[in-house]
Amino acid sequence: MNVEMNGWKWILGTLVLVITPVCAQTGSTILLGPIEGELAKKQIAIDLDGTQKSLLSLASRAINAHGAFRLSTAKSSRFGISLVAQGSKEVQLSISSGNPRKVIKKFPQDGTSGKDAVLKALDKMVLEITGEASFFSGRIAYLSSLSGKKEIFLSDALMSSASPQTSFGKITFNPSWDNSGQGIFFTSNRKIFNNIYHLNLTTRKIQTIASYRGSNLRALQNPRTSQVAFILSASGNPEVWLSESMLSKPRKVTNNRSNESGPCWSPDGRRMIVTSDSRGRPQLYEVSLSTGRLTRIPTNVSSHCTEASWNPVDPTRIAFTAAIGGGFQVCEYSFAERKTKVLSKGTRDGMQPNWASDGRHLFYTERSSSGATRIVLLDTEFEEAKPIPLHDSSFGNCSQLNFYY
Numbered sequence: 001m002n003v004e005m006n007g008w009k010w011i012l013g014t015l016v017l018v019i020t021p022v023c024a025q026t027g028s029t030i031l032l033g034p035i036e037g038e039l040a041k042k043q044i045a046i047d048l049d050g051t052q053k054s055l056l057s058l059a060s061r062a063i064n065a066h067g068a069f070r071l072s073t074a075k076s077s078r079f080g081i082s083l084v085a086q087g088s089k090e091v092q093l094s095i096s097s098g099n100p101r102k103v104i105k106k107f108p109q110d111g112t113s114g115k116d117a118v119l120k121a122l123d124k125m126v127l128e129i130t131g132e133a134s135f136f137s138g139r140i141a142y143l144s145s146l147s148g149k150k151e152i153f154l155s156d157a158l159m160s161s162a163s164p165q166t167s168f169g170k171i172t173f174n175p176s177w178d179n180s181g182q183g184i185f186f187t188s189n190r191k192i193f194n195n196i197y198h199l200n201l202t203t204r205k206i207q208t209i210a211s212y213r214g215s216n217l218r219a220l221q222n223p224r225t226s227q228v229a230f231i232l233s234a235s236g237n238p239e240v241w242l243s244e245s246m247l248s249k250p251r252k253v254t255n256n257r258s259n260e261s262g263p264c265w266s267p268d269g270r271r272m273i274v275t276s277d278s279r280g281r282p283q284l285y286e287v288s289l290s291t292g293r294l295t296r297i298p299t300n301v302s303s304h305c306t307e308a309s310w311n312p313v314d315p316t317r318i319a320f321t322a323a324i325g326g327g328f329q330v331c332e333y334s335f336a337e338r339k340t341k342v343l344s345k346g347t348r349d350g351m352q353p354n355w356a357s358d359g360r361h362l363f364y365t366e367r368s369s370s371g372a373t374r375i376v377l378l379d380t381e382f383e384e385a386k387p388i389p390l391h392d393s394s395f396g397n398c399s400q401l402n403f404y405y
Contacts, residue, residue, distance in 0.1 A: 039384035044129060045072040050082030050094065055118055059083055061158055062122050062136050065388050067361075067379025069129075074101075079129060083121060088114055093121040095128055111137070119156065133313075135356035138405035140363070141165075141175040141184050142375060146396030152186055152199075157356070157403070159375065159390040165199060174218050177404040178246070184402075185209065185219040185228075196230065198246060209246060218261070221246070223312075224269030231261055240274055240287055254292040264308040267315050273297065273308040282306050284320060284333075299333050301340040307352055313359025319343065321351040330364045332380065343380060344387065357405035363390075365399045373397045 082094040111117030126134035155162040196210035214233035243250035258278035304323035311317040330350040344350030349367040376387035
């Protein structure tokens with residue numbers, strides 16, 4: 001017997017959530033399968049019985065995506081979650097527990113919109129129950145080929161809706177947030193050659209940041225200071241350059257015959273990892289910001305390692321892409337243990353990892369054998385967790401996500 005209520009479907013006694021993205025108009029859905037077995041034993045059972053009907057879909061989607069929780073009935077859950085709208089941009093969150101149920105936390109939460117208020121309230125819910133920060137109210141910039149050309153889109157962290165930010169009809173790539181969250185760096189050949197630009201999301205002004213001779217490939221701002229790292233080929237091959245601010249003249253950091261790419265700042269902004277083919281094939285290196293010296297990171301998992309992303313909470317961990325078994329997979333390297341483990345598994349390629357602000361969740365791009373790409377979210381805390389697709393084909397082929405919180 002199948003019974004549908006408020007987006008939930010009971011199939012042979014198993015609870016399954018059917019999600020339709022807000023901006024999807026095709027009628028297609030994303031199906032998140034039942035959570036069971038060993039994973040369910042590690043998760044905290046919660047219910048949404050007191051939540052307003054209009055808020056159930058978004059709240060359910062967030063909770064299922066997190067991984068630390070599983071939705072249950074009020075009779076078998078440890079905590080009850082109530083979300084009730086208090087106007088267009090505010091909700092009231094109540095957390096209850098015990099038998100009979102007693103409210104243990106209750107507070108209002110506002111936001112820039114009703115959706116933003118819900119996601120911020122759920123961030124507080126995660127913190128109250130687990131003692132750990134969450135990421136729901138963060139934002140993502142990414143590329144989508146929805147228009148036929150890759151353009152930059154912005155979305156909430158769950159990709160419940162999205163909005164285009166560029167419409168150049170050219171080659172656009174490498175979007176990254178500035179450290180204020182008010183603008184995005186990107187590379188484009190919108191004026192014939194590859195230059196680096198900055199888009200101010202408030203004024204919509206686009207500034208040219210790097211238009212040097214050769215290829216201007218990448219800009220990534222220090223998370224703690226105004227410094228910006230660049231990948232430029234002004235001197236011949238692509239090298240690391242560093243400027244003290246977005247518009248100041250950069251100085252050359254590396255001086256190699258090799259090709260450098262993919263700069264990645266440490267959480268404290270004092271260290272950097274890059275990809276270099278100085279030994280013939282691409283590997284990960286830490287680069288001295290004063291001398292430019294490269295020190296190889298012994299991932300020892302593949303002869304092809306690229307696209308590092310430094311964990312923002314635990315600086316002993318990085319995620320990266322490695323060529324494994326004829327495809328690509330997302331891996332994690334531990335500086336503390338000097339070991340690598342493979343995070344993504346299956347027949348699809350995994351690549352372009354980017355950590356969420358909580359240091360637990362990892363966004364990355366999945367690519368099928370046909371070349372179609374989509375963005376998925378993985379809870380790295382539990383080995384049993386599976387990557388969750390954040391969108392369907394109505395979003396286009398999506399890739400190169402960059403997260404901001």
